[in-house]
Amino acid sequence: MAKKNRWRKYFFLTGMLTVALSVFGVLRLRDFGQTPLPLPATAMVTVAKGDGLNRVLPKLRASGISQGWDWQWKVLALKMDMAGRIHVGDYEFKNGITPAGVLAMLASGDTARVKYTLVEGRSFRQMRAELAALSELEDDLAGKSDADIMTLLERKGMHPEGRFLPDTYFVPKSGKRSDLLRQAAEAMDVALAASWNGRDSGLPMKTPDELLTLASIVEKETGKAEERPRISGVFVRRLQKGMRLETDPTVIYGIGEGYDGNIRKKDLQTVTPYNTYRMHGLPPTPIAMPGRAALEAAAHPAPGESLFFVATGDGGHVFSATYEQHRKAVKTYQLKP
Numbered sequence: 290m291a292k293k294n295r296w297r298k299y300f301f302l303t304g305m306l307t308v309a310l311s312v313f314g315v316l317r318l319r320d321f322g323q324t325p326l327p328l329p330a331t332a333m334v335t336v337a338k339g340d341g342l343n344r345v346l347p348k349l350r351a352s353g354i355s356q357g358w359d360w361q362w363k364v365l366a367l368k369m370d371m372a373g374r375i376h377v378g379d380y381e382f383k384n385g386i387t388p389a390g391v392l393a394m395l396a397s398g399d400t401a402r403v404k405y406t407l408v409e410g411r412s413f414r415q416m417r418a419e420l421a422a423l424s425e426l427e428d429d430l431a432g433k434s435d436a437d438i439m440t441l442l443e444r445k446g447m448h449p450e451g452r453f454l455p456d457t458y459f460v461p462k463s464g465k466r467s468d469l470l471r472q473a474a475e476a477m478d479v480a481l482a483a484s485w486n487g488r489d490s491g492l493p494m495k496t497p498d499e500l501l502t503l504a505s506i507v508e509k510e511t512g513k514a515e516e517r518p519r520i521s522g523v524f525v526r527r528l529q530k531g532m533r534l535e536t537d538p539t540v541i542y543g544i545g546e547g548y549d550g551n552i553r554k555k556d557l558q559t560v561t562p563y564n565t566y567r568m569h570g571l572p573p574t575p576i577a578m579p580g581r582a583a584l585e586a587a588a589h590p591a592p593g594e595s596l597f598f599v600a601t602g603d604g605g606h607v608f609s610a611t612y613e614q615h616r617k618a619v620k621t622y623q624l625k626p
Contacts, residue, residue, distance in 0.1 A: 321357055322365050322389040328353055332382040335463060336375060336395065342366055345375060345395065357388055365389065371396040379461045402459040405469050409455040409580035410508050412542070416453065416578070420466045427465040442471055451505045451575025454480050480581055488588035493528040494571075504587035505575035509538035512604055517586035519608060523598055525590040532596065534565040542576035599623060 332352035336345060346359055369392055378400030382391055393399075403425050407416060413435065420430065430438055435449050444452070453473035460468040484504075485497040494500045503524060510520050524534055540556055541548050543563030557564070563572045579587075595608035597615035601622050609615040 321361050322368075323387050324356070325385045325387055326354055326356055326382070326391070328382065328384040328386075331384070333401070333462075334380045334382065336377050336380065338377050340375060340377070341373070342375065349391070352382070354382065354391070362388065362392075366392055369393070369396070376400070379463045381462070401462045403462055403464070403469075404457060404459055406457045407453060407455045407473055407578060409583065410577045411455070412577055413449040413453070414546075420469060423466060423469075425462050426460065426468070427463075429465045429467050430470075438467070438470065441467055442474055444474065448574045451477075451501050451578055453477055453578050455578050455580045477578075480584055484581075484584040484588040489590070492588075492590070493525060494587070499571055500584070500587050501579065502571045502575045504579035504583040505577045506534070506536055506538060506571075507586050508579040508583040509577050510536060511606065514582055516606060517583055518589060518591035519593070519595070520598065520606070521586040521590035522593050523595050523608065526594075526596055528570065530596075531569065533567070533569055534571070536565050539563045539565045539572050539576055542572075 330353070332349070332354055334345070334348045334352050336348070340348075342363060346362055349362075365388060369389065371392055374396045376395065376398030378398060379402075380394055380399070381401035382394070386394075403423055405420070405423060407419075411419075417430065420426075421428070429441070433441065436446075439445060439447050439449055439452075453470065454477035456473065456476060458469050458472045460472070481497050481501055485500055488494075488500065492500075494503060503521065506524065507517050507521050511517060524536070527534055537552055540552055540563065543561040544552075544556060557566045560567045562568065563576070565572065593608075594610040597609040597612065597618075598606040599609075599615065599618045599622055600606055607618045607622065609618055
């Protein structure tokens with residue numbers, strides 16, 4: 290009887306010890322998962338295709354994350370149900386992040402990326418200057434001409450102006466500056482094709498490139514969304530009637546880096562491919578990067594009779610159907626008393 294009681298006592302104590310160790314282990318694991326990691330600097334880790342937690346853990350150690358035993362990380366990952374859910378990419382872990390936070394980022398694919406926003410109306414020259422400031426990305430554009438860059442993008446012989454869609458783009462921090470250009474170029478391909486395929490019938494533009502050029506002029510002429518179709522309508526009617534476009538933004542583009550903020554009489558009289566006061570039709574290339582709204586305006590110009598417009602000084606324009614009306618508008622809004 291005494292022997293049986295001893296066994297009962299042994300099993301009871303063993304059970305209690307097991308429970309106590311289990312509770313201790315759970316609490317220890319919870320504390321580990323929620324304990325901020327004291328990193329001396331930002332820890333960068335690259336997860337490659339096929340990497341599981343066994344391969345990622347040494348990379349975490351190499352990046353400066355030394356806290357915790359491997360088994361703690363693995364049990365925590367099992368508890369978070371993230372086995373097999375680690376995403377490829379570059380990760381940036383900042384000081385104070387917890388082990389649970391690290392694993393959550395790996396499971397969600399919250400990678401370190403560089404953001405770049407191309408604003409409507411930018412020129413390719415301005416775009417290159419903006420990309421040059423993205424020091425986090427590999428510079429594979431330095432020393433290359435515009436033609437070299439287009440060749441790099443597998444667009445040999447294509448003029449770069451207007452070929453990149455204004456939008457916000459992201460690339461991994463391990464990426465290249467040309468990666469952003471490639472994204473924007475492919476996005477413009479899609480947007481231009483959609484506008485061209487859905488365009489109104491009877492337009493004077495014979496190719497998608499001509500629609501892109503008109504859209505770039507519309508983009509530079511007005512920043513007001515409601516005016517874009519009306520501006521487009523004016524230019525379309527002038528093209529249909531064989532009238533010169535006579536638009537300042539094309540002249541400015543032709544002047545290039547020499548433009549100082551003023552268009553002089555000699556600028557309007559100089560014959561260049563972009564001086565639409567002297568040349569008929571559209572200029573040979575776009576003059577800026579048009580956004581989706583400008584593309585749609587070029588594809589769907591507003592109907593009407595106006596053939597002229599003049600800036601009012603507040604960002605808007607007054608539209609006129611006759612030259613006499615236009616002269617009065619110019620006198621009202623632009624000629625100083």
